[in-house]
Amino acid sequence: MIELRDVSRTYKRGADAIRALDHVTLDIDSGRFVALMGPSGSGKSTLLNIVAGLDRPDSGEVVVAGQKLPDMSEDELAAFRARHVGFVFQFFNLIPVLTARGNVELPLLLTHLGKAERRERALTALRIVGLEERAEHHPNELSGGEQQRVAIARAIVSDPEIVVADEPTGDLDAKNAVEILELLRALCTDFGKTVVMVTHDARAEAHVDIIHSLDKGVLADPEMAARA
Amino acid sequence: MLKFLPFIWRNLARNRLRTTLTTSAIALAVALVCLLLTMPAGLDAIMSSLASNTRIVVVNKGGLVYPLPYAYLNKIRARPGVVAATSWTWFGGAFDVDRGVTFPNFAIEPDSVGTVWEDWGIAPEQLEAFRKRRDGALVGRTTLQQNGWKIGDRVTLSSTIFPVSLEFQIVGEIPLERAPHFWFQREYLDQALRAKTGTGLDFLGTAWVRVDEADRVELLLSEIDAMFRNSEAETSSETELSYMKNFMGQLEGFVTIILIVTGLVALCLVFIAANTASMSVRERVAEIAVLKAVGFRRRLVFNTLLAEAVLLSMIGGGAGLLTALGLTQALKAAGAGWSPALGPLGSFIITPTIFVQALFLALFVGMLSGWIPAFGASRRSVASALREVF
Structure with a gap:
C-alpha cells in the first residue's frame, strides 16, 4: 500500500538546513495500523506529510496506493488526497461555522454526489463514530473527544484506503485518548483501512500493529508490537 | 460552484x-x-x-460684470420675431446692510415682465399693480417667506452699487420657489439717480428677450450679435438654457x-x-x-x-x-x-x-x-x- 525508498527531505530554516528525513525506506501493508514515534523534531510529521501527499521529498521514491506521488502536480496531489487519504489532526481542525454534519460533508463537496446523498453519507460516517445524534451541533458545542470523532468521520466519509493521523490523542484526556485509539483500531479491523499515526502517546503501543521509530530523520528497525 | x-x-x-x-x-x-x-x-x-426655449438672454461679450448701453434694448425689441424684451440691472440692494445682499434684486421694465416671463405664472392683477405703481416691487416667494414679508409691506433697500436707498411697496409675488428675485421699476431707480447725482441710468446689465417661435431663436441670436459687432459693447446672445449652463459651469x-x-x-x-x-x-x-x-x-x-x-x-x-x-x-x-x-x-x-x-x-x-x-x-x-x- 505504501512504499518509500531512500526518501530524504531537508528544510531550510534561515541560513540553516535541517535534515528532516535521511534516506528513509519503509513499507506499510494494506490494512495495518502503524505508529510513527520518536522525539520532537525526529521527522515523524514530515514522513506522514510525504505519505499523505502533502509534502514532497527532495529525493527518493514514494508510491502510495499504486501512485508515484513525487511525479504528480499540485492539482493531481489534491485529487489523490481527496480520493485516497483521510486526515485526522491533533487539534481536530473542524470548521467552526459548520455543524458536525457540515464538517463531515466537506470532502464530499469535491465529488459529484447530490445533496441528499452527501447528507446520507455524512450521517453514516457520524454513526460509525457514534455521533449521529450530535450531527447538527457546532464544534463549540462538542467535547474534545467528540470533536476528534467528528474529525475521524470526516476522514473516512469519502471511503479512502488510508487514514493519516497526526497526534490524534495529543489534545485529549486519557479516557478520550483510549476511545480514539480504539476507534482508529476499528477502522483497520472492521473497515480495512490503513492507518498511519504519528504519536507520542505510549498507550498507542497497545493498539497498533507496528511501531516505526524515527530519530533525527533516520528510521530505526521496526519493532513489531503485539495488538492489544 | x-x-x-x-x-x-x-x-x-x-x-x-x-x-x-x-x-x-x-x-x-x-x-x-x-x-x-x-x-x-x-x-x-x-x-x-427651468429654461424656456423661446427666451434668450443678451449680455456683454466681455462678461456679466460689464454693462450694455440702454439703447440696445430698443434695437433688440425692433428685431422681427421679438415679442418682448426687458432689461435687468443689478441693484445690489441690501435690506439689512450688515448682512449685505441676501437676495437678487433688479431694476426692470414693468411693461414687458408679464410677457417675457409669462411661464412664471405671476397674477395679472399683480402685474397690473406693478405697472401702475412707480415704487412697486414684485418679490419671489422664498424671499417673502425668508424675510417675513407680505404683499402691501413697505421695504427699503440700500444699494451697494448706486448711491441711493429706495423704499418699495410690495405689490405682487413671483410664485416660484426657485425665483427669489426682487424686481422693481427701472424708472424709479433712474429718477432717484437723477435726483441724487444728476445723471440717470443709461446702461443695463442683461437683456431678456421673448421670441415668438422656438425655430426663430437660433437666427435671432446671430442677428443680435451681428447687429452690435464692432460696436462699443459687443454682445453675446444665448438661449436661457445655455446661459444657465454657463452660469452653473x-x-x-x-x-x-x-x-x-x-x-x-x-x-x-x-x-x-x-x-x-x-x-x-x-x-x-x-x-x-x-x-x-x-x-x-x-x-x-x-x-x-x-x-x-x-x-x-x-x-x-x-x-x-x-x-x-x-x-x-x-x-x-x-x-x-x-x-x-x-x-x-x-x-x-x-x-x-x-x-x-x-x-x-x-x-x-x-x-x-x-x-x-x-x-x-x-x-x-x-x-x-x-x-x-x-
Missing part, C-alpha cells in the same frame, strides 16, 4: 460585526457614488425644466472634483475591503490548510475566497444602491408633495446606467479586494501552513 455557496455564506457570517461594518462601509460609498453620478444629468434636467467643475474625490474614496474602500479579506484569510490559515489537505485544489480555494469577498461587496453595493434609490425616490415624492422646495431634486434619478455602474463598482471592489489574499492562500503550501499552525 453553487454547492459551495452555503459554505461561503457561513464563512461570511463568521464574524458578524466585521462583516456588517465592512458591508456598511461599502453600502455608504456606493450610495454616495450613485448620488453623485445622478448630479450631472440631474442638474441638466433641472436647468432644462463652476458648479459642474465642482461636481467633477467631487467625482474625483469619490473615485479616491472608492479606492480607499478597496483597501478597507482588502484588509478585511486579508484578516479573514489570516484567521483561517489552519482551516484553509485542512481544506487543501482533504483535496480542495488551489483554484477551488482561490474561487471560494474570492467569491466570499465578491459576495460581501455585492451585498454592500446592493444595499447602497437601494439606499440611493430610496433617497432619490423620497426626494421626488417630497418635491411633489409636502415640500415643493425639494421639487428640483426630483431630477436626480438613478438611471439604469447608474444602476449597472454601481453593481460593477461593487463587483470591482470585491474582485480587487479579494484577489491578493485569495491568491496568497491558494498558493501556500499545505505542509508549511500545517507546520506553522500545528
